[in-house]
Amino acid sequence: MNKRHAIALLLAGSFLLMIGCEGPGDDATTLTTSPRLTDVGLADVVMQDVPMIGDDPGSLPVPRFTYVVAIADTHIVREDDEHAENLRAIGRTIADMPFPVEGAFVAGDIVFNLPYDTIEEYHADPNDRFDIAQEIFEGFPVPVYPSMGNHDLEIGRLPRQMTEQLFREHFGTEPYYAVDLGIWKFIILSNFHGPTQDPEHPLYDVQTGSLGAEQLAWLEDQLSDGRPAILMVHFPPFIIPDLVAFAEAHRDTVRLLLAGHSHAWLNLSNHFAVPSLIVGSSQFDADSFLVLELDNVLRTWRILDWNRFHWGTGYALPWENP
Numbered sequence: 468m469n470k471r472h473a474i475a476l477l478l479a480g481s482f483l484l485m486i487g488c489e490g491p492g493d494d495a496t497t498l499t500t501s502p503r504l505t506d507v508g509l510a511d512v513v514m515q516d517v518p519m520i521g522d523d524p525g526s527l528p529v530p531r532f533t534y535v536v537a538i539a540d541t542h543i544v545r546e547d548d549e550h551a552e553n554l555r556a557i558g559r560t561i562a563d564m565p566f567p568v569e570g571a572f573v574a575g576d577i578v579f580n581l582p583y584d585t586i587e588e589y590h591a592d593p594n595d596r597f598d599i600a601q602e603i604f605e606g607f608p609v610p611v612y613p614s615m616g617n618h619d620l621e622i623g624r625l626p627r628q629m630t631e632q633l634f635r636e637h638f639g640t641e642p643y644y645a646v647d648l649g650i651w652k653f654i655i656l657s658n659f660h661g662p663t664q665d666p667e668h669p670l671y672d673v674q675t676g677s678l679g680a681e682q683l684a685w686l687e688d689q690l691s692d693g694r695p696a697i698l699m700v701h702f703p704p705f706i707i708p709d710l711v712a713f714a715e716a717h718r719d720t721v722r723l724l725l726a727g728h729s730h731a732w733l734n735l736s737n738h739f740a741v742p743s744l745i746v747g748s749s750q751f752d753a754d755s756f757l758v759l760e761l762d763n764v765l766r767t768w769r770i771l772d773w774n775r776f777h778w779g780t781g782y783a784l785p786w787e788n789p
Contacts, residue, residue: 575616
């Protein structure tokens with residue numbers, strides 16, 4: 468029995484999980500059918516109606532759609548194991564997609580656990596886990612934008628600043644940053660910068676995430692231009708209280724929240740302020756990723772491959788070009 472047939476046999480069980488995620492009443496928001504959020508087929512917009520970038524007469528028109536890929540929990544350990552081969556396979560799949568993909572965004576746990584205690588030991592090893600992940604990402608046909616997960620950091624055992632430096636050295640990223648997609652922004656956050664991840668703070672709890680005052684102020688500034696934004700963070704929103712409170716106050720600009728950590732595809736609907744989804748881990752399945760289509764006219768989004776995901780697991784059906 469191949470994977471397609473095996474997953475098909477389990478779809479009936481997945482139906483119950485999806486119903487439970489939708490919530491009661493007319494206010495419930497699903498990630499698949501709500502015309503307020505995802506249906507871009509309602510408008511028939513021709514090219515001359517597409518907004519322009521900037522005010523200059525010579526500005527080029529914005530493409531109708533922008534495409535991005537989301538991945539989670541790659542858990543890189545060795546260069547030739549299943550985790551690494553799955554990630555390389557995702558890169559090859561992206562290369563064959565029939566539309567331009569602007570970037571691949573990875574929701575944390577780029578590597579799995581940290582074998583060394585000092586940054587000097589990482590520098591002395593020419594093929595450590597961060598080196599392997601860097602090599603794979605550099606082979607992708609699109610830019611890769613990683614976020615930090617608990618297995619990239621090991622808060623409580625190692626100083627956060629050490630692995631943040633490793634991220635700068637290998638991936639060229641800060642712990643949190645914004646990616647400009649024209650009409651849209653894609654914002655990578657770190658749920659390790661608040662009091663719950665500070666071993667010296669009374670609220671310290673490695674099982675709970677927080678952004679902290681400095682990152683929240685930065686995020687407020689990022690959203691001040693009113694552009695629609697997608698947020699990505701490693702922990703799910705239900706264990707990041709200050710993120711949920713922030714999203715509740717910015718529902719006009721925060722359009723979607725993507726997370727990892729749980730390793731399984733989970734539709735959280737809008738129960739945490741805005742539409743939220745946990746991306747299944749790629750470590751055991753090279754088909755575990757999602758493709759977002761961002762509408763630059765309607766400022767809505769759509770998940771192109773929603774029907775591939777096997778909810779409650781880290782598995783998905785193979786990608787097929789539309």
